[in-house]
Amino acid sequence: MNLPTPAIVTQAGARRLPRLALLMLCCAYVLPGFIGRDAWRSADMAALGFMAELVQGSSNWLLPTLMGTPTDNPAVLPYWLGAWAMQLAPNWASADFMVRIPFGLLLVLAMTATWYGTYYLARNPLAQPVAFAFGGEAQPADYARAMADGGLLAFIASLGLAQLSHEATPALAQLGFSSLFFYAMAALPYRRHGPAWAAAIGLIGLTLSGAPTLALLFGLGSAVLHFADRESVGSDTTRKSHIVQEAIAIALLSLGTTVLALSLGLLRWKVEWPEATWSEWNGFVQLLVWFTWPAWPLALWTLWRWRRQLFNRRISRHIALPAWFALMCTGATLVSPSSDRTLLLALPALSTLAAFALPTLKRQVAALIDWFTLLFFSGCAFIIWVVWIAMQTGVPAQPAANVARLAPGFEAQFSFLALCIALAATLAWGWLVKWRVGRHRAAIWKSLVLPAGGAALSWLLLMTLWMPLLNYAQSYNALVQQTKDQLDESGCVETLGLGQGQIAAFQFYGKLQLKAMQPSPSCPWLLVEPLADLSAPLGIDLSAWQLQAIVRHPASTGESVLLFKRQ
Template identity: 45%
Template sequence: MNTKLPTPAIVTQAAVRTLPRMWLWLLCLVYTCAGFVGRHPWKNEDMAAYGYMQALAQGHTPWLKPVLVGLPLEPAAQLLPVWLGAIALHMSPSWIDPEMAVRLPFMLLLLLCFACVWRATYYLAQRNEAQPVPFAFGGEARPIAYARAIADGSVLALIACFGLVQFSHETSATLVQLFGASLLFLAFAQPPGHALRTWLLTALAFFVLIFSGAFAWGYVVWALTIVGLARSMLTHKKPLLGTIAVYASAGLLVSVIARGLLDQPFWQWPYQWELHQASQWLSFFKLLIWFGWPAWPLACWAIYRWRAHIFKRQPSYHVFLPLCFIVVTVVLAASSGGSGRDRTLFLSLPMAATLAAFALPTMRRSVSSLIDWFTMLFFTISGVAIWVIWTATQTGFPAKPAANVAKLAPDYVPVFSLLSLVLALLATLVWLAVVVWRTGRHQAALWKSLVLPAGGATWCVILAMTLWLPMLDYGRSFAPQIEKIRPHIPADVQCIWAYGLNAAQRAAFSTQAQWPLQAPSEGSNCELSMVDAVQLKHYEPLLKAAGWTQLKRIERPTSDEAIVLFTYRHGANSGPALMDVSHLRGRSRH
């Protein structure tokens, strides 16, 4: 029996005091708002999703087959993110900026991810095999208080993860997939005796995963976990057949319904093993190191300390469940390429945070102190660097950081914002207060070792999204390129052909710049054509042969991406269209 195994957790009741709910959820709210509020849509997925949302909200494309200026949504199953944004645009009042309106449901999803992780860890920590060692004369942590402290630690560990920052603040399918993964994890973490709630959570998780393009990940995790449960039936005294039936029926039913709604198959296998060389393995391991930091060292420690509960015929569920999710996700991430590797690995962060939380009751004081000092130094140095670079852009001193910024972002003009400065100063004061609190000798809380990592990560995100926001917008949005193109676009232009533009470019030029971008079609003419420079070699001979002449090549200030404008050189005001075959030839860059 699991209850007879020796547990490595030694926790007193004094160590499981609850982190005040207000401070925990305020931290989650600040972390969420810091990455969403005040910025432009960034390339590529963030901007592309915004374009499809606008097309749906304006009634320019069908809801089941969204098209943006002639370019279909890819992958076609990622419908739920653009649906959420389009619905938000429909429901939002006129005084809310559309770019902010589409982010509101995604902000809610990120907060719900934190809530799902907290609740899943809370349920797992209440299991008998997860409880700490009972003391001979009492005084050990009570089960409910212990579960709450572990759950608080899991949320702090998730916020601290480096890999959470970027993708969790995109209005893209990746954040919706994270919510689906958290829901599925919560469904499997449900305590016995809640069949209906388990069924509903599993069904909702599969709906979210299927309609956000992560069906393959969800199906593999779901199937392997069910196999693990079936294996436990061989030795478990309580019958698990009913539990297995709940998980299996929910997943299969939603899959069948989704297949009926979608014309295209959503179960296509997106993974292919690509790690064939030593350099590729090295790159993957580097990604693992920084992406899950600091959760993965704690998770590894938890695996080591709870090894007697894992490597046996019937593993303890509170460590087996998150470990199963993590292993499957890492293997699938290794089978992905490009940004798909990061985005697949992103789905393992909630489970890594839960496993990291179970390391807390097993850590020695010296290890906890090492984590505190390393975290304090790392985030303090990072925050000071952000302040120094901002000061250099505003004053020119120190000269070297100012020169580096000028080299990376040519023609960038520094912008001063008093509100941003005040927010950055307040965040810095809070960070200093957290450091003073943590370095005191009176803290005995179980979650104390994760306060500095979570607080430092939030502090640096706030600094970057206040002090550096103009620079980040300049480097990652399409606004600077739009301003460079605008003088060459006549105010009374009727339409512009789009050749080889990816979804993000079409979204930026049609929604942000409000240019009448159109997909080339027979029977109509335009006076301007816009070509992605990457595909210029393919389109330039065809355009010139049809009577078009190159007008201007406009570079992005911070990259080698460029747009080439063509105008019709004959006496007529408009020229014929050529077929845009970039997406058919598989060359569009989404």
């Protein structure tokens, strides 16, 4: 029997996820990682350095620099947001914490846009479930709301989202603005003014955040899909005319953002074609598999189950639009030097596609997802707790020895508040597992509850129980403090070859006055990036400088510096 749609959903299956539970899940995912830590290596720290120089007036707002060096990412808006947050920071708040507030709001924007984007795509007539002969099928609004809950759960469950979505970097700004444009194109058939403003802000924000090429591709492709969707309104010539006008406006807006990028010097050719080697392609495939899990298998299932609707005479907007976004991001990932940060932008679209797989999943597949998720995230939580106990008590001995070997010099810290939060999260996970194995088979989003809850649990446990250890290993503070212990009070240091993250750390956390190395030394100290064998690079006048110490990051041998003193 050829059904008009593969979705068969009853009204009971369209029950929505309780709003309080969804809100608590989002808070448990968003807040940890933005609170209680220093900037981490190295993009997170480098971005903070660019923002600080804007505030100090030592950098051009249209061309942010760090010690005169421009950014690797052709972006300006993310650094403006961080600099404005610093300028508005009260005396009692640390600058690095205030910087994270607008980026935390950008993550909230991405979540909200993913929910509403999925909701409006699910309102598409071609996305509606099969109508039953005697009634009882899901009502359009209820069905769309349940699908949106599933899309948001798939977004939170994505493994690659956790760390990159909690860094104050251009990647998170790109995620927020691309999600906003995705929502705009999903909602445009139903609302006009709100999505129009969202489309303009999304494309301009994405361009100013360092992704002008993707903004152009998103815009032009969406304009074509919107124009092709004019057949869905039947014989309504007025609405067809509006759709054509909207498609032209979106295309012109996309071209306008490209002109804006050219005028600001943001359009840079950064394509790096992958090498035709097994290791290169194997790494790319592994990134796709783990970074977008569990959205990608569900997205592929959606494309298969909805294939007849996708290639029908009428455009299936609910499949074609997220497929276009996901395809562009995946292609850009293949040729991008920062592949994981580019792939991050595909997660809202992949999550939406994953949601449309839910009404078509068989019970055996749903059970397989549940059991895999239960074992995986319960195992992760168990490991996190065991290592934390070992750090606090020394028992078991092997995990404690591993921590001492990987992070020498680290001293465990106990936080009663962190312990209470971690215990509450673990108990909530136990309750969620009990709920899922109970008789709650109706809701179509049920298969993504455990993946989203497990991802939030693991991230929260890491950001509470392991926060001191991760902060010690991932920040530059230990390296900066060891270096400062050997300096005098002048604070004047010349540098040679340091990375942007290291420069920002020594300036922001070390309060050092850094200068590029001069032919005639003007500072009593010199910091140098060593070669692979920890030797000094060429270009240092050893008659003027004497090696004082080799300062190593305790948890990362690749973050060592050579400290020279002027003779």
